Amino acid sequence: MKIALLGYGRMGKTIEKLAQERGHEIVKTIDANDDYDFNGAEVAIDFSVPTAAVANISACLNANVPVVSGTTGWLDHYDEMVALCKKNNGGFIYASNFSVGVNIFFELNKQLAKMMQGLKDYNVSMTEVHHIHKLDAPSGTAITLAEGILEHSDKTDWVLDAEENDKISIKAEREGEVPGTHIINYGSQVDEITIEHRAHNRNGFALGAIIAAEWLKDKTGVYSMKDVLNLS
Missing domain, CATH: 3.40.50.720 (NAD(P)-binding Rossmann-like Domain)
Known part of the structure; x- marks a missing residue:
């Protein structure tokens, strides 16, 4: 080709x-x-x-x-x-x-969001980590993940590096040569559920x-x- x-x-x-x-x-x-x-x-x-x-x-x-x-x-x-x-x-x-793994992670994220829908004791948040050369924040992958959650949540939108009750908080970190890590967390007062995708290289x-x-x-x-x- x-x-x-x-x-x-x-x-x-x-x-x-x-x-x-x-x-x-x-x-x-x-x-x-x-x-x-x-x-x-x-x-x-x-x-x-x-x-x-x-x-x-x-x-x-x-x-x-x-x-x-x-x-x-x-x-x-x-x-x-x-x-x-x-x-x-x-x-x-x-x-x-x-990434094939990330696209599977997208679907896993949506399924977890469906399962968590209506469980008001859990608050969802996200952290994404990338290399210092990345020009946009949050990452496009983080935005896609957030959109997958919003389909099955009473959250109205996502917000970057801040916390608002009706929005998904996304924390964007830039360090070294990290190729890409995305972490979804559902936290309550008694426990938390976390799923993560970590790229090892490009x-x-x-x-x-x-x-x-x-x-x-x-x-x-x-x-x-x-x-x-x-x-x-």
Whole structure:
């Protein structure tokens, strides 16, 4: 499979290495100020920065190149990208986290939220820890987790680094080179329940994105990792 990489930072280089190990060819890397010549790419993988994501995804869809995006922090424009994909009969997958383990964790989080619904003695909160280079807070993964809880909770929203009774408190910590840790806690006066996902390195994110790209090739439509992993 011929792949174009949009964003050639640490994640882009990890994706390049793992994709080549799986027998794929990186035919183009596009970073800041590069042109959008996709050089015959059959699919594109975007791990750029929030300010570049919309332009990158739009360029792919306008060039009829299916695109997988793991860039977070741009979702105010998500509906626009969905509309553009449908208009061009393109292929598009966005995920806040492509790790197979994290996507299983998303579903586990929703199931726990359903079980805790109505148990007023328990208050839910979240902590996410990432490396000091991460540009957005809370992480896109934390926001996805919060949305999964809100579907089955009387909480009205989430709030960052604060505590409000009607909102899910998310604490964002940035330290060292931590690839990503997410902790969900339900605490009461008598006990607490905690679930946690801890990434050991970036390879899980990169491999998941490659698996998504392999799945998306030659498809049209807007999908998620639930479709890729058959978790629906």
